[in-house]
Amino acid sequence: MSQNAIELKDIAVETKQNGNGLSKLRCAKFLLICLLIDVIVAIVLFGSDVTKFTELLPNFPLFDLLVSRREKKTILVWNSAHRIETSGFGFGYKPFVQHRCEVSDCILFDNATLSVWQPLESYDAIIVNMHELWESPTTMPIDVYVLGNIFNWTMTYRLNSDVKLLYGRIEAGPTAPKTSEETLKMIERTRLPSSKNYATTKTNLVAWMASHCETNGLRETYVQQLQKFIPVDIYGECGNLTCPRNDHWISYPECYTMLEEKYKFYLSFENSICTDYATEKFFEVINRNIVPIVYGGANYSQIAPHHSVINALDFTPEKLAEFLKMVDANDTIYNEYFWWKGHYQVEAGIDQMTGHAFCDLCKKLHEEHNVTKYYPEVETEWHADKHCKQVISWETNQSSTISN
Template structure:
């Protein structure tokens, strides 16, 4: 799969502020974050305008100064607030784009940061993004080209870990099922259901949830059942969009199944290498099924997908993101202008024809 190439067209306005228009901001924000912190003393207010799926602190873990202390921020002189009466004093205002945003405020001053916060892909963005497209000057999304990236999860390699041959709790020979899929949305923009239907012609795929004939409670006991009985798990995203990957992938790394992934992220950069199977590495569902059959009969090859997992651990993402936002709130040189943030968010971001092209190519 080809990597995304983005060309940045930056110009300076008469005020000396970078204007990105509808192009992608790809300036190294870390350059700003590395600036001298010794003079940072004044407390900055970061105002959360709405909630993040019912979570008022947006996953930061706490409010006010405590949010930046518990996350061990290098700069912790910020206060996370929810009182809209503090708008005039806020250095940054965070908006969850899929939340209730009305009444939408005006900028209190030219330097105030209006943060475009979103962790869902463009097909699920709904109405708020285009409605308020001209109001934001900083992005905080799952995309790596955001000013502050906030992926769903993040794995890092441990410096003190050692790779060892992984002895499975549930031996390969004890797993009677081949491929499992737990799914609730049956018709998606990524067309994942079409690929699964084709794959099912060549290998057994048991579908749990709203879209299949198998029932399983949506809790840990369900996934444990799948772990005991299946060799592979389909971690297919509902949207094929740049950098978009969800818990469908990350969750499987905690269980003894090999995730079969389909999504727009660069999975090799997300976690343990050689721990997943990407459908885009195979010419067709038939070729993928053939490889899965091979692994099912070759335990040594199957176990290689678990060998590097002990070297990696998941780390907090949202806490780190608010640390970065606190630093930028203090940085007098940080400026952004998005003349149309919705255009940046949606333009060339997703591909809804991947599966269609794969299936069509097998018929040639």
């Protein structure tokens, strides 16, 4: 059994032996009394307007717990709370209000600073960050075979997760078509002279931005083959081009702005071809005025509007190059890929990822707190051999081959 699994299974034992934490709690008794006096005075002043009161308090979950008049579910981030998928939401009670959660009666704690205040068994949920679990199974450093009978719920990018932690989502608006016939009519409207021409400012064909140059999905091999037939401008560590402050997609969107102004197509290539695995490489791009060429294991027909992306796995590199040349030569055909703009809403980025996930978790805790569930094993859903594929050949004179 790995050390990680031993530590996870020892959580319950550690809870009972958490004498040091309780000792620290007693040492903080005087501080708590002082805080409680302040809270009582504030409640007298503000009455039931707890939200207004908490806005005046430090962003410290203990205050939220002390002033709570209604039952609040407590959530503890057991480890690695600094990671962006947790810290991007924020801690305490206020983030649930700020994100306008349907059910906001929850408090999120960081174990690194607040585990001394409550014993583990008092929390309604404990989030164990598996470090790379939000990435694909091919990059997960933990032996999933030893993780049985530990977890009750999952919170990942997989669409069948108990709580979805998605890199992005595309929602149909009120004017989105309801049938395939309506979709075809909307596509036809892009051919009208009055329709927007998305190709006007674009002088280059294909761009790709990447920092991981050797991947499990062999996307770099596909790109190398594609370059034999059409030019591909490569930004980042895998190429010789740079763009404004492109060191991290979360903080600096300037690069994507430059790309959508200059290029017609972008290679939204995932580093792994795994079930449901669609990251910011896709959602950040489809949110722009550029056509994404996808390469991954997600069902893009399920998560994206019809005729909005080009799937590289439907082509050999040579055939894809021929297809892109054809679309590039005809603005009418190119503009059809943008028919859906204005009818669908794209959400991308950390704020939406964490907002949806923690709001859903809070709601689920209130609705299903008496439901008993656990996973006897997780390898069925999380072993790379079961849910990831590797392209083993990109010969241009034959169809692409994919095998487990």
